Amino acid sequence: MKIKVAFNNSFSGAVHARDFRTGSCMVHGDGGKVVTLDINLLAQQGTSDYCGLLVNNSI
Structure with missing residues (x-):
């Protein structure tokens, strides 16, 4: 999944x-x-590219 974050001003911090x-x-x-x-999003838990996954089933 690609997540694009846009800022109003220049940004030199970290997004995680x-x-x-x-x-x-x-x-x-x-x-x-x-x-x-x-x-x-398909990375298995415990691998180096796993970033967590939160599932929300509420409607």
């Missing part, structure tokens, strides 16, 4: 998946106004 701050689950801003985070 909830509770997962590993290299495959975060992206660092380079001073631009947009960052794109790629998350593997």
